[in-house]
Amino acid sequence: MSDLTIDKKLIKSILHSMTGRYLVYAIQLISMIVLARVFTPEIFGIFAIIQVFAVFFALVSEMGFGPALVNETNISKNMRNGIYSFTWILGVVVAILFFALSPLISWFYNNEIYQLLVIPVAIGIIFNTAAIVPLSAFNRDKKFITIARCEGVAEITSIIVILISTKFMDPIWALSLKPLTVAFIRFILVLVSSSKTEIGMPSFGKELSSIKKILAFSKHQAGFNFLNYFSRNLDNILVGKYLGTASLGIYDKAYQLMRYPLLLLTFAMSPAIQPVMKELKNDLHEFEKLHNKFIRYVSILGLIVGFSIFYLSDYIVLFLLGEQWGEVSPLLKILAVSIPIQIVMSTSGGFYQAAGRADLMLKCGMFSFFTNVTGIIIGVWTNDLQLLCWAIVACSFINYIQCYYIMGRSLLPSGVFNTLKNILLTLVGVIILFIIVIN
Numbered sequence: 001m002s003d004l005t006i007d008k009k010l011i012k013s014i015l016h017s018m019t020g021r022y023l024v025y026a027i028q029l030i031s032m033i034v035l036a037r038v039f040t041p042e043i044f045g046i047f048a049i050i051q052v053f054a055v056f057f058a059l060v061s062e063m064g065f066g067p068a069l070v071n072e073t074n075i076s077k078n079m080r081n082g083i084y085s086f087t088w089i090l091g092v093v094v095a096i097l098f099f100a101l102s103p104l105i106s107w108f109y110n111n112e113i114y115q116l117l118v119i120p121v122a123i124g125i126i127f128n129t130a131a132i133v134p135l136s137a138f139n140r141d142k143k144f145i146t147i148a149r150c151e152g153v154a155e156i157t158s159i160i161v162i163l164i165s166t167k168f169m170d171p172i173w174a175l176s177l178k179p180l181t182v183a184f185i186r187f188i189l190v191l192v193s194s195s196k197t198e199i200g201m202p203s204f205g206k207e208l209s210s211i212k213k214i215l216a217f218s219k220h221q222a223g224f225n226f227l228n229y230f231s232r233n234l235d236n237i238l239v240g241k242y243l244g245t246a247s248l249g250i251y252d253k254a255y256q257l258m259r260y261p262l263l264l265l266t267f268a269m270s271p272a273i274q275p276v277m278k279e280l281k282n283d284l285h286e287f288e289k290l291h292n293k294f295i296r297y298v299s300i301l302g303l304i305v306g307f308s309i310f311y312l313s314d315y316i317v318l319f320l321l322g323e324q325w326g327e328v329s330p331l332l333k334i335l336a337v338s339i340p341i342q343i344v345m346s347t348s349g350g351f352y353q354a355a356g357r358a359d360l361m362l363k364c365g366m367f368s369f370f371t372n373v374t375g376i377i378i379g380v381w382t383n384d385l386q387l388l389c390w391a392i393v394a395c396s397f398i399n400y401i402q403c404y405y406i407m408g409r410s411l412l413p414s415g416v417f418n419t420l421k422n423i424l425l426t427l428v429g430v431i432i433l434f435i436i437v438i439n
Contacts, residue, residue, distance in 0.1 A: 023148040025260070027155045029320070032256070034159060036321045039171055041253070045245030047175050048252045050114055052236045053105060054121045054179065057098040058128055059229050067353050068214035069136035079213065081205025084133040088204070091129030095122040109241060113172070120176050124183035131187045133202045134194035141197050150189035154182045227365040231372035235388065238380040251385050253321060254331035261305045261339055262346050284355070288412040291351055292422050295344060299422075302343035303429040310336040310433060334389040337433050338396040340426050345400050348407065360410055368399040397430065 036044075065083065069075065102118040138147045158181040165174035195201035235255075240248040309316070313332040317325055352361040375395040379388030400423065408419025 023145075024151045024155065027152050029260070031155060031159050033320055035162065035175070036253070036325065038163070038166065039175060041249030041325065042246045043171050043175060043249075044252065045240065045247070045249035046111075046113070046172055047117075048236055048248055049109060049240045049245070050105075050117045050121055050176070051179070052233045052240075053098070053118075054125065055233060056229055057094050057122070058125050059226060065132050065211075065214060066136050066139070067358070069133065070139050071353065071356065072214055075199045077200070078205060078207045079210040080133060080199050080202050082207030082210035083214070084130075084202035085204045085206070086208050086211045087129045087132050088126075089208075091126040094129065095126045098122040098125065117172070117176050120180040124180040127180075127183040127187040131183075131190050134190040134197075137194045137197035137199045137202075138190065140199065143197065146193055147190065150186050150193065151182075153189060154185035157185050158182045227362070227369040231365075231369045231376075234373055235376045235380070235392070238376065239385075239388070242380055243383065243385070247385060250325070250327045251331065251388070253325060254328045254335060254389070257316060257320065257328065257332050258309070258335035258339060259342075261309065262342055284411070284413050287351075287355065288414060291412070294347070295422050296425075298344050298347060299340070299426045299429075302340035302426060303433075305343065306336050306339035306430070306433055309339055310437065331385055331389050333437060334386060334393060337430060337437055338393045340430050340433070341396045341400045344423065344426050345396075345403055348403050351407070352411070355411055357411055360406055364399075364403045364406055367402050368395075371395045371398050371402075393434075397427075400427070 065087065069083070099118050099122050102115045105118070106112050106114040135147065138144070158178045161177055161181045162174050165177055191201060236248060236252060239251050243251075310333055313336065314329050317329045317332060321328060348364070349361055352358060352364075372392075372395045375391035376388070379391035382388070401420070404419050404423050405416055408414070408416035412419050
């Protein structure tokens with residue numbers, strides 16, 4: 001298949017993915033604007049703690065099965081149903097484990113409320129896990145807009161449920177219903193809609209051993225996900241413990257705003273990269289050619305976004321969060337330095353997956369884990385949220401170079417030098433933005 005054909009397919013797939021994700025992100029943005037005016041930073045801080053652990057147990061239950069199913073060439077009906085049954089069993093087991101460990105979470109943060117807050121969140125994990133197979137069916141078919149419709153309806157429903165619930169229960173309990181509502185509604189919608197996909201709607205099956213067929217790929221993906229979780233969430237765990245829930249509420253919102261450009265750009269593109277680029281995994285020269293072209297455009301886009309977020313941070317915080325969140329702005333200015341790097345680097349996973357080299361992605365994740373954990377511990381030890389943000393920026397810079405060094409050395413045929421040359425524009429731009437910030 002010619003490069004031109006793949007080029008057009010990638011662009012079309014990315015446009016569909018971005019269109020779908022933008023629909024979801026727009027609704028999520030409205031949700032944040034509304035809820036930030038309903039709940040205080042301390043309420044968000046308490047909820048952020050339980051969400052950190054919920055993300056971990058969700059990763060345990062996902063086990064990298066999603067990308068592995070997308071990467072699989074042929075999926076029979078028996079295989080589909082066997083894996084679907086396995087995800088239900090795994091989801092229930094993980095939810096029970098999450099609940100069983102809730103006393104430990106309450107002890108660590110010296111707050112018994114977490115023992116009960118775990119319940120709705122743990123139930124939500126079951127439905128998220130059960131949705132893996134139908135969601136993978138849509139991703140295989142590149143039906144990203146259909147996924148977005150389901151997630152958009154789920155998000156809107158959760159907002160309505162929360163706003164109604166605040167009239168009948170304590171705010172923190174009303175907020176805890178959000179992940180459960182989103183997970184349940186999304187599961188129902190994607191399951192029913194998956195009947196129109198190539199592999200069809202899954203049902204319960206007996207061949208649980210089918211899971212073995214995708215473990216070779218998923219084990220590397222799962223390993224990367226676990227390492228990436230700790231490197232990205234240890235800051236929330238430690239800030240909540242040692243700096244307090246109010247500080248966590250402020251920090252979490254700054255980090256969330258920093259990540260929105262990633263969500264709007266690379267996270268919206270990433271689902272489209274793997275199913276298209278995997279067609280070139282046996283022709284690495286064409287693979288590299290298209291990768292480099294993609295990186296050049298994304299680098300320019302990342303720099304524009306990073307500089308814009310820095311200069312507009314005060315207005316962004318005021319408009320999206322309101323006056324009570326004024327302490328978020330200085331943190332967002334610092335985190336903006338890392339935005340160009342993170343926008344480009346966030347797309348690298350899709351290319352590693354498409355080439356069938358989840359092992360290399362795991363290697364990158366191991367390095368990032370150690371740098372991020374070191375940086376976060378140092379940042380929290382200073383008891384200063386701004387220094388913590390600078391530590392995260394420094395780690396992102398180091399991880400960026402490492403990620404593309406490995407790609408150039410072990411995947412792309414032109415080698416390390418040419419690969420690093422393609423990311424030089426972003427590095428120079430970030431250094432300039434750093435100088436502007438510190439002055």
